[in-house]
Structure formats: C-alpha cells, structure tokens
Amino acid sequence: MSHDEEYTSYVSGRLPWLRRVAYLLCQDWHRADDLVQTAITRLYVKWRQARAADNLDAYVRTILVRVFLAEQRGGWFSRVRPMAAPPDTALDCGDRDLAMDTRRALATVPPRQRATLVLRYYCDLSVEQTAHALGCSAGTVKSQTARGLAALRVALGTPDSHLSPAEER
Amino acid sequence: MDVKNLLDTIAGEEQPHSSVDVGRALAAGRRIRGRRRAALAAGTMAACLAAATLTWAGLGPTKDGGAVAVAVQADTLPASGVGPLSYAYYDWCGQKWSPSENTGAFAGKECAQWKVVTREGQSFRMPEALSVYTEQSAENYMNTSAPLAITPDGRRVAYYSEKDEKFAVRDLEGGQVWLTPQTVTRAEMVAKGAVVSLSPDGRHLGLSGVTGNVVEVETAQTTEIPAGWQLLRVFRDGTPLVVDDRARVGLLTGGEVRVLGAARADRLSVSDVAADGRTMVYLTGGGSSGMNSRPDDTIVTLDITTGRTLSTVKFRDTPKGFSPWRVGGWHSPTEVLVTDTVVDGSWQRGKAPLLGEMAYTVDVTTGRVRELKAYTFRAWAGDLVVPGF
Numbered sequence: 371m372s373h374d375e376e377y378t379s380y381v382s383g384r385l386p387w388l389r390r391v392a393y394l395l396c397q398d399w400h401r402a403d404d405l406v407q408t409a410i411t412r413l414y415v416k417w418r419q420a421r422a423a424d425n426l427d428a429y430v431r432t433i434l435v436r437v438f439l440a441e442q443r444g445g446w447f448s449r450v451r452p453m454a455a456p457p458d459t460a461l462d463c464g465d466r467d468l469a470m471d472t473r474r475a476l477a478t479v480p481p482r483q484r485a486t487l488v489l490r491y492y493c494d495l496s497v498e499q500t501a502h503a504l505g506c507s508a509g510t511v512k513s514q515t516a517r518g519l520a521a522l523r524v525a526l527g528t529p530d531s532h533l534s535p536a537e538e539r
Numbered sequence: 540m541d542v543k544n545l546l547d548t549i550a551g552e553e554q555p556h557s558s559v560d561v562g563r564a565l566a567a568g569r570r571i572r573g574r575r576r577a578a579l580a581a582g583t584m585a586a587c588l589a590a591a592t593l594t595w596a597g598l599g600p601t602k603d604g605g606a607v608a609v610a611v612q613a614d615t616l617p618a619s620g621v622g623p624l625s626y627a628y629y630d631w632c633g634q635k636w637s638p639s640e641n642t643g644a645f646a647g648k649e650c651a652q653w654k655v656v657t658r659e660g661q662s663f664r665m666p667e668a669l670s671v672y673t674e675q676s677a678e679n680y681m682n683t684s685a686p687l688a689i690t691p692d693g694r695r696v697a698y699y700s701e702k703d704e705k706f707a708v709r710d711l712e713g714g715q716v717w718l719t720p721q722t723v724t725r726a727e728m729v730a731k732g733a734v735v736s737l738s739p740d741g742r743h744l745g746l747s748g749v750t751g752n753v754v755e756v757e758t759a760q761t762t763e764i765p766a767g768w769q770l771l772r773v774f775r776d777g778t779p780l781v782v783d784d785r786a787r788v789g790l791l792t793g794g795e796v797r798v799l800g801a802a803r804a805d806r807l808s809v810s811d812v813a814a815d816g817r818t819m820v821y822l823t824g825g826g827s828s829g830m831n832s833r834p835d836d837t838i839v840t841l842d843i844t845t846g847r848t849l850s851t852v853k854f855r856d857t858p859k860g861f862s863p864w865r866v867g868g869w870h871s872p873t874e875v876l877v878t879d880t881v882v883d884g885s886w887q888r889g890k891a892p893l894l895g896e897m898a899y900t901v902d903v904t905t906g907r908v909r910e911l912k913a914y915t916f917r918a919w920a921g922d923l924v925v926p927g928f
Contacts, residue, residue, distance in 0.1 A: 374565060381561050389557060390550040397549075403558045410561065414568025424635065472545045480825075492546040496675075497683050498636060498920030506880040507894045508683065508922040513864055519542065 377417050380426065381410050387427075388434060394488045395438045397477045405441070409434040431493065432503045435485050439504075442481040475525035483518030486511055616655060616663035619714025623693030626925050627655045629670045629684065630918035633891065646673040653687050655696065667707070668698035672729045682732040684922060691811075691868040691927030695741030699733065701725050706735065708744055708756045717756040723749050736773045739811055739868055739927065743777040745770045753779050768796055774812045780819075790843060800846040810866040810875045811927070812843060819843050820875055820903050822863060824853075834862035838875075840903050852906040861908060863899070868927035870911070874900040878925060881915050891917045896925055 388409065392402035413420055413430050423429040476484060482504070489500040490511070501511045632650035636642065645651040651673075653665045669685035685699040693711075700707040704725070705718040723733070727749050736745035745753045751764040753773055764770050768781040771788065779791040788809065789796040809821040824837035836857075840849040854861070867876040877899050883892040895915030901908050914925055 378561055378565065381564070385557065385559055385561075386554060389554055389559070393552075393554075394546055394550055399555050400558070406559045407564060410559070411564040411567045411571070414565055415571050417568075425637075473549050476546075476549065487542060488546065491542040492550060494543075496920075498631070498922075501894065502892070502920060505883055505892065507896060508920070509896070509924075510864065510880045517864075522542070 373417055373421070376421060377414055381413065384427070384430065388430065391431060391488065391493065392434060392438070394476070394492055395435070395481075395485055397473050405434060405438055408441075409437045412437065428499070428503070431489075435489065435503055436505070439481060439485060471526065475522055478525040479518050479521045483514045483521060486514040487518045487522070490515060614663055616665050616667075616711075619712065621663070621711040622657045622659055622661075624689050624696065624711065624926060625656050625658045625660075625693065626914045626923060627653055627665075627687050627689060627696070628895075628916045628921055628923040629653050630916055630921035631671065633918055635919045642671075642673055642675045645671060653698065655689075658693065665696075665698065667700055667702065668696075669701040669725065669728070674729060682729065685728055686733055686735045687924050688735045688737040689924055689926040690737055690741040691739050693926045695737065697735045697737045697741075697744050699723070699728060699735075706733075706744060706746060706754075708737070708741060710741070717759075719744060719746070719754045719756070720759045720761060721746075721750055721752075721754075734770075736770055738773040738777060739775045743773045745773040745779060753777060762791070764791065765794075765796060771809060772811065776816070778812075780809065798846075799841060799843060811868040813869050814872065817842050817844050818849065818903075820866065822866060822877070823851075834864075838901055838903055838906060850903070852903065854901065854908050855906045857908045858899075858910060861899070863901075865928055867898075867925065870900045873904050874902050874909075876911070876927060877901055878928065881913060891919045893917055894921060895923050898925065 385406070388406045389399075389402055392405040392409075393399060396402055396405065409430065412433050416433075420426060420429045476487075479487065485504060486500060489495045489503055490497070495503065497508045497511045497515075501508045504511065506514075629651060631645060632648055636645070649664055649666070651671050653668045653670045654662055655665055656662045665687075668687055671684045672682065675683065685701075686697075688697040689695070695708055695710055697706065697708045699705075700718065703718050704722045705720075706723070707716050707718050709716045731749040733746060733748040733750075736747070737743070738745075742756060743753055744756050747764070747770040751770060753762045753764070753770070754760070755777060762777070762779065764779060764781060768783050768789070768791070770779055771782050772780040774780060780788065781791050781796060782788050783796075787798050789798040810819055812819050818840055820838050820840050822835035822837065823839055825833055825835035836854050837851060838854065839851050841847070842849050861879060863877040863879050865878045867878065870876050878896040879899065881893055881895040881897050883894070893915045894917070895913065897913050898911045899908050900911050914923055916923060
C-alpha cells in the first residue's frame with residue numbers, strides 16, 4: 371500500500387471522529403468541516419512523520435486543536451461571529467433541548483478553555499496529554515479546566531450544577 | 540450529569556452530510572510539499588549568506604532565565620544549607636508517558652521525583668516529596684501528582700511527605716521540617732487530590748481538596764475552612780482568602796467570612812496582599828463573546844479592609860500575544876508578578892517540547908507590563924512550580 375493509499379484509508383476511517391471533535395470545539399458543522407479539511411491537509415504534508423508516531427490519532431487530534439486555536443487567534447472567526455446552523459438532529463426532544471442548551475453554554479467558554487474541556491472530558495486525555503496537545507504546561511491545563519468549568523457553570527445558569535467540584539482539579 | 544456526559548450529548552448529534560473531501564486534502568497537501576521543496580532549494584543559498592548574521596545574533600544577550608532544564612539525574616536535596624529556589628518541576632524522566640499504558644513503569648524511579656532548581660542553578664531531587672501517582676487509574680487519571688509550593692523568596696518549600704503521611708514545610712537553609720497534624724494517606728491523595736497554598740513567609744500552609752484548613756506550621760494551630768467555602772490563597776498573616784459556590788471571594792477572620800464585594804471567583808487571578816497589609820489586586824477585562832475571546836487587560840487594586848476598589852488600570856506595553864492567567868506575589872511596592880504560558884509551537888519528531896511559564900511584572904499604578912523571566916523545561920509531560928504562585 372502506498373503512502374497516499376495509507377493516508378486516504380486512515381483519514382476516511384477517522385473522519386466521523388474528527389468531525390465530532392471539531393464540532394465540539396466550534397459548535398458549527400460547516401466550520402467543523404473546514405477545520406477538519408485544513409487539519410487533514412496538514413496531516414498529509416506531515417504524513418511521513420505522522421505514520422511513524424506512537425499514536426497517530428493523538429497526532430492528528432493535536433493538529434486539529436492547533437488549527438482551531440490558530441484560527442481563533444488570527445482567522446476571520448476572530449472578527450466575524452458566524453450564526454450556528456439550525457440543528458438538524460435526530461435526537462428526541464429531551465436530548466435535543468439538553469444538547470442545544472449545552473452547545474450554547476459551551477460556545478460561551480473561551481476557545482482555549484473549551485479546547486481543554488473537550489480534550490480532557492470528551493477525548494479522555496490526562497492533564498499532561500492535554501498540555502502536550504495544547505503546547506502548554508500541566509498547571510495551565512488545570513487552570514484552564516477550572517476556568518472553563520466555571521464559565522460553563524455560569525452559562526448553564528446553575529452555580530451548583532451537575533459539574534462536580536472534583537472535576538475542577 | 541457530568542461534563543463528559545454533556546459533551547457526549549453534543550457529540551452524539553447526528554452528523555449532517557460532510558463537505559470534507561479527502562481527495563482535495565491530498566491534492567492540496569501535494570501542492571504544499573511542492574512549494575516547500577522549491578523554497579528549500581532557494582533557501583540553501585540564502586542561509587549561506589545569512590550565516591554571519593545568525594552567529595552575531597547568537598552572541599547577543601539572552602533573556603534572563605532563558606536556560607532550559609533538561610532531564611538530569613540530580614543529587615538528593617541536602618538536609619540543610621540550600622540556597623533559595625528558582626523553581627521546581629517533574630518531567631516523567633523525560634520520557635513519553637501514557638496514563639493508560641506505562642504509568643506503573645515509573646514507580647520507584649528517582650528521575651520521576653520532584654526536582655528543585657536553586658537560583659544558583661543547582662538541581663536536586665526531593666525523594667521525601669511525593670511526586671507522580673504511579674498507581675493512576677481511569678478513575679483518577681486527572682489527579683496526576685502530589686502538590687508542591689515554594690515561597691516567593693524561595694526559602695521554604697511545602698510538599699506531601701509519603702513517609703510521614705502528612706504535609707510538610709521545609710526551611711531549606713536551616714533544614715527544619717514542620718509536619719501538619721492531620722494524617723493523610725497516599726491512597727486519599729490519589730483518590731481526592733490536594734492543593735497546597737503557602738503563605739509568603741512560609742509560616743502558614745493552606746490545604747484544600749483532600750482536606751480544607753490552614754495550619755500555622757510552627758505551632759500546628761489549625762483553622763478550618765467553613766463548609767461552602769474553598770481556599771484560594773493564604774496571606775502573610777495567615778488569613779485565608781476563600782471563594783464560595785456563588786463566586787464570591789472573602790476573607791476568613793475570627794471564624795467568619797467577610798465578603799469582598801468587588802472580587803469574583805472567576806477571577807482566580809488574585810494576588811497576595813501587599814506589604815501594606817491592605818491592598819490586593821486581581822485581573823479583569825477578559826471574557827468571551829460567542830466564538831471570540833480576549834485575555835484580561837486590566838488590573839484592579841482593592842482595599843481588603845474596606846472592600847473598595849482603589850484603582851482600575853489598563854495594561855500597556857504588553858508583549859504580543861500576552862495572555863496572563865495567574866497572579867502571584869509582589870515584585871516591588873507597585874509591581875505584581877503574573878505568568879503566561881510558554882507555548883512551544885514547534886513539532887520536531889523525537890524532540891520533547893518546551894513546557895513552562897513566562898513571568899512578567901505588572902505595575903499596578905501604570906499598567907506597564909515588563910517581561911521578567913522564563914521558567915522552562917524540556918519534556919513530553921510534567922509540571923512546573925514557580926515561587927509565590
């Protein structure tokens with residue numbers, strides 16, 4: 371199998387997962403697709419190194435998160451606030467309401483804190499793994515987590531919400 | 540429902556049709572590779588011409604504290620006679636670490652211990668201070684290590700002594716070690732986690748997480764943090780600064796919490812109290828709006844005796860990308876220390892990235908920001924502690 375075939379096979383198989391992570395980061399499917407498109411292009415450029423990495427998923431996830439953060443800093447998203455696409459989900463009413471509320475709440479969390487929450491709680495990364503993905507120290511991850519949870523709690527309008535204090539450590 | 544479930548709920552939405560095109564990525568990637576090859580060929584000549592300039596720049600002054608700690612087999616910290624510390628860190632032996640795979644492999648390894656670096660540049664291991672939890676499991680994976688704190692003057696260090704099953708404060712020059720009265724087992728540390736806050740003079744140790752109190756270390760006198768409040772910081776006189784679930788910040792004195800009206804808990808960036816015993820600062824101005832966010836850009840000085848705001852000053856002369864997230868002690872009568880994250884954007888295969896923090900001073904009267912010192916170490920994972928934070 372050639373490198374291009376390997377790449378195509380890997381990326382095709384991981385697209386749903388990459389889109390979910392991207393969607394959690396930005397809460398917009400169109401933008402999530404843009405992020406994934408950019409990330410997998412960069413992955414192709416780095417494919418020789420990537421395929422030799424200990425954890426290829428972690429490698430591409432790091433690219434994706436850094437694309438997201440870089441775009442936040444300098445891209446048009448830092449100047450233009452896109453309207454979220456109407457949800458075209460197949461969830462039941464309860465889940466849809468909860469998802470909508472949570473999505474809105476998550477959107478109010480600053481990007482770097484949001485990325486920290488997604489990496490730690492959705493991707494199940496440790497503090498150190500998150501720090502590596504974000505290019506920061508473990509202490510920063512802990513701080514960003516605490517701040518992100520606090521912001522999420524405020525946005526959900528429930529100071530004593532389901533976000534347990536133990537999660538902030 | 541916890542955060543993971545909330546995120547799972549969002550991620551569980553049915554995905555709409557994807558516009559991602561793998562073939563387009565492949566074609567774009569090929570074009571980028573082609574351009575890079577061309578640029579590389581052109582750059583070889585340019586690099587030869589620029590060599591003298593690069594050498595000249597390399598001889599110029601370096602940033603204070605720019606030295607990078609690397610994985611070393613340091614000596615054990617002597618019992619006494621140690622000068623002030625510059626920082627502390629652990630680095631998982633400089634090796635790659637995956638909690639679900641090789642955490643146990645670091646059990647008993649000296650190189651995984653906390654390491655302290657003196658201002659003179661000496662590096663010592665601290666075997667008596669518990670560092671990484673090598674029995675980490677899927678349930679406690681976010682609780683990675685036992686805490687450590689250093690006073691702003693670098694002369695005292697607080698840590699958890701596994702041998703004694705107590706927290707300890709050590710005077711590095713004199714060698715005295717004071718233990719807190721409460722016994723805490725390693726298993727409790729691993730299960731519940733702990734955060735230590737050392738007062739600027741090192742005479743009071745605040746504990747939160749596995750327990751919630753402030754101990755005057757030389758007398759073992761203990762002040763319990765009231766239910767509903769959590770410790771943020773311990774001031775020089777031992778007064779705890781606390782925060783409650785409604786985001787209010789207050790001072791615990793005489794068993795009662797006096798709320799400081801202007802400060803809020805989302806401002807975790809609060810300073811120590813100044814030498815005058817009255818003023819404290821916190822950062823503000825940051826926030827998010829929809830998809831956009833901005834870092835704090837304002838420093839507020841508060842009179843803790845009255846709760847009144849004394850001044851509100853915008854930062855100025857800020858370095859590019861300045862995004863402070865923590866405030867420490869006072870560097871001078873008008874300057875507080877803040878830190879920002881060192882971001883190593885490089886990705887060099889097989890080479891560990893730089894981790895750490897950059898320290899700045901902020902003048903509370905003018906808002907002027909001045910770069911002070913970089914605290915960094917090269918590792919795949921780890922943590923770093925700066926004095927006074």
